[in-house]
Amino acid sequence: MGENLLDIENLSVIYRTDDAYIYAVNGVDMSVKNGETLGLVGETGAGKTTAALAIMKLLPERIGIVKSGKITLAGIDITRATEHEMEAIRGNAVSMIFQDPMTSLNPTITVGRQIAEVLQLHEKGKSHGEISRSVDEMMELVGIPPHRKNEYPHQFSGGMKQRIVIAIALACKPKLLIADEPTTALDVTIQDQVLEMMNDLKERLGTSMILITHDLGVVAQTCDRVSIMYAGEIIESGGVEEIFDGKKRHPYTSGLFGSIPNIKIAARRLNPIDGLMPDPASLPAGCGFFERCPKKMASCGQKPPLFAARGGGHVIRCWLYGGDARQGDGSWAL
Amino acid sequence: MLHAVDGVDFAIDGGRTLGVVGESGCGKSTLGRTILRLTEPTDGEVLYDGEDITRFSVPQMNAIRRDLQLIFQDPLSSLNPRMTVFEIIAEPLKVFRVTSGRDEMDDRVASLMKTVGLADRFSNSYPHELDGGRRQRIGIARALASNPRFIVCDEPVSALDVSIQAQILNLLMDLQEERGISYMFITHNLSVVKHISQEIMVMYLGQCIEKAPSEELFANPLHPYTRALLAAIPVPSLEARKKRKGAIKGEVSNPVDPKPGCRFAPRCSLVSGECAAEGVALRETCAGHFVACVKTGRAHE
Numbered sequence: 219m220g221e222n223l224l225d226i227e228n229l230s231v232i233y234r235t236d237d238a239y240i241y242a243v244n245g246v247d248m249s250v251k252n253g254e255t256l257g258l259v260g261e262t263g264a265g266k267t268t269a270a271l272a273i274m275k276l277l278p279e280r281i282g283i284v285k286s287g288k289i290t291l292a293g294i295d296i297t298r299a300t301e302h303e304m305e306a307i308r309g310n311a312v313s314m315i316f317q318d319p320m321t322s323l324n325p326t327i328t329v330g331r332q333i334a335e336v337l338q339l340h341e342k343g344k345s346h347g348e349i350s351r352s353v354d355e356m357m358e359l360v361g362i363p364p365h366r367k368n369e370y371p372h373q374f375s376g377g378m379k380q381r382i383v384i385a386i387a388l389a390c391k392p393k394l395l396i397a398d399e400p401t402t403a404l405d406v407t408i409q410d411q412v413l414e415m416m417n418d419l420k421e422r423l424g425t426s427m428i429l430i431t432h433d434l435g436v437v438a439q440t441c442d443r444v445s446i447m448y449a450g451e452i453i454e455s456g457g458v459e460e461i462f463d464g465k466k467r468h469p470y471t472s473g474l475f476g477s478i479p480n481i482k483i484a485a486r487r488l489n490p491i492d493g494l495m496p497d498p499a500s501l502p503a504g505c506g507f508f509e510r511c512p513k514k515m516a517s518c519g520q521k522p523p524l525f526a527a528r529g530g531g532h533v534i535r536c537w538l539y540g541g542d543a544r545q546g547d548g549s550w551a552l
Numbered sequence: 553m554l555h556a557v558d559g560v561d562f563a564i565d566g567g568r569t570l571g572v573v574g575e576s577g578c579g580k581s582t583l584g585r586t587i588l589r590l591t592e593p594t595d596g597e598v599l600y601d602g603e604d605i606t607r608f609s610v611p612q613m614n615a616i617r618r619d620l621q622l623i624f625q626d627p628l629s630s631l632n633p634r635m636t637v638f639e640i641i642a643e644p645l646k647v648f649r650v651t652s653g654r655d656e657m658d659d660r661v662a663s664l665m666k667t668v669g670l671a672d673r674f675s676n677s678y679p680h681e682l683d684g685g686r687r688q689r690i691g692i693a694r695a696l697a698s699n700p701r702f703i704v705c706d707e708p709v710s711a712l713d714v715s716i717q718a719q720i721l722n723l724l725m726d727l728q729e730e731r732g733i734s735y736m737f738i739t740h741n742l743s744v745v746k747h748i749s750q751e752i753m754v755m756y757l758g759q760c761i762e763k764a765p766s767e768e769l770f771a772n773p774l775h776p777y778t779r780a781l782l783a784a785i786p787v788p789s790l791e792a793r794k795k796r797k798g799a800i801k802g803e804v805s806n807p808v809d810p811k812p813g814c815r816f817a818p819r820c821s822l823v824s825g826e827c828a829a830e831g832v833a834l835r836e837t838c839a840g841h842f843v844a845c846v847k848t849g850r851a852h853e
Binding site for chain 2: 261262375376377378405406407408409410411413414432433434435436437438439458459462463473474475476477478479480487488489490491492494
């Protein structure tokens with residue numbers, strides 16, 4: 219799998235609290251190729267952000283623990299990297315942007331200096347003039363007039379703040395950008411502008427991206443492949459074509475599609491998924507979706523399902539599709 | 553002077569839903585609060601059953617508050633963290649003296665919780681112990697407690713996950729069918745609003761720029777802003793991906809002392825000199841379809 223920029227094998231993360239272990243991520247396999255955009259979809263609490271923080275090695279100290287798994291980013295084993303090594307990797311090889319642009323920016327420092335800070339940290343040889351030129355260049359790239367670099371975050375609108383956050387994340391041209399709900403806090407027309415810009419930048423800079431979102435519409439517009447997470451597991455993964463054509467889907471994926479009011483189709487009633495996600499502190503023995511599944515069979519409650527391969531890299535973790543997509547060496551054919 | 557809502561006219565019939573759509577800062581929440589007199593209007597009338605409630609005295613207002621309720625966007629900040637679910641739902645029953653006696657109140661709270669799909673075991677829980685969907689159900693039960701005839705729903709599903717959002721939308725529609733409640737449904741999400749409303753009003757910078765029956769608006773959007781808004785929704789299908797058009801440029805301008813003429817003009821692709829002229833009024837292009845645009849209105853005449 220030499221062409222993969224990021225490889226995650228069997229990643230499990232738990233949060234240790236005073237009275238319980240929270241099983242946030244359970245045996246996740248994921249890969250991102252060079253120049254590819256992977257959509258990571260799921261509801262609140264599915265473990266999307268935890269998986270991303272594990273890649274960044276930014277899990278809360280002593281509370282968030284990587285229990286098992288291997289994360290390889292551009293040939294470096296992240297799980298074994300020291301904090302000192304991570305400082306060089308973060309920003310340079312991988313960057314992350316968060317949902318709320320206001321809380322990711324420092325309100326007391328001008329936006330220009332916040333972009334410059336990344337460059338000063340990672341590209342130490344650069345002179346003042348060079349850094350200043352790079353800042354102008356980055357601001358132009360994300361569509362903000364460079365003459366506004368001496369202004370503070372509060373002087374910008376929500377959409378512009380998110381553009382600045384993206385400029386900071388891309389300043390050192392990282393190979394992988396993790397975007398955690400980058401447009402959820404924005405209005406639709408502004409979301410449209412930001413997504414268009416991110417698509418454009420991705421092509422120009424050749425950046426790979428993991429786009430974390432709960433909006434299947436955003437996925438359809440921007441992603442090459444999709445992984446759907448539920449209760450800390452990836453329950454379905456495949457190219458956008460396979461996920462969106464809807465012939466064979468995990469019952470949870472079908473539920474997600476049934477929950478979206480579609481402006482193209484006039485359905486009077488939505489078909490939501492009943493109930494709620496299981497408590498990650500006490501996950502059921504069998505399939506995590508068992509309680510809510512409209513197609514459950516008695517055996518689903520006893521044994522966790524394995525991935526079934528549907529061909530073309532499309533896999534579904536559900537007993538409905540039987541099967542076992544493990545290869546001879548025990549790894550998943552993903 | 554900040555013009556939050558500027559010269560908006562509309563009517564809602566009994567048992568029907570008006571959807572109000574627009575981006576942040578377009579005045580849709582202010583509009584919802586103003587018609588309930590939680591914000592006092594500078595000018596204008598709000599007729600409820602033919603009477604102008606903006607002239608009502610405080611006691612008169614209190615008397616009709618039980619008919620007019622509000623569901624808020626963020627269920628956590630609109631619920632008192634020190635009150636249990638039972639106390640929150642019982643409060644309007646006490647305030648409006650809907651029930652007499654403890655037993656009747658207990659029964660009524662229990663039936664309200666059942667109506668909105670909250671299990672009995674949560675009656676002694678506090679809001680922070682519950683998830684977002686259940687919190688929003690408390691907000692809905694509280695709004696229903698006084699048997700209102702009209703509810704302003706201010707982004708009631710925007711903070712919820714899609715699967716929970718669908719559950720709440722179905723609940724609101726069932727309640728309307730059973731009790732004939734009218735809704736004013738405020739949202740920025742056009743696909744949600746199409747789903748729940750019979751009529752839709754699109755707002756931009758405090759003004760209503762297009763108003764039409766739901767089907768008509770989606771089949772035949774006339775105002776360039778409505779079209780842009782529709783085009784900007786990410787549709788969960790791959791065909792839409794190929795057909796993508798460019799995003800509209802710019803952002804909503806400043807609502808302080810707006811210039812005369814069309815307020816969307818700075819972002820509009822069809823803009824020309826006549827757009828800056830005073831008074832772009834709503835015009836009816838076909839039955840029930842109103843649009844405030846110099847360009848499109850004429851093209852259809």
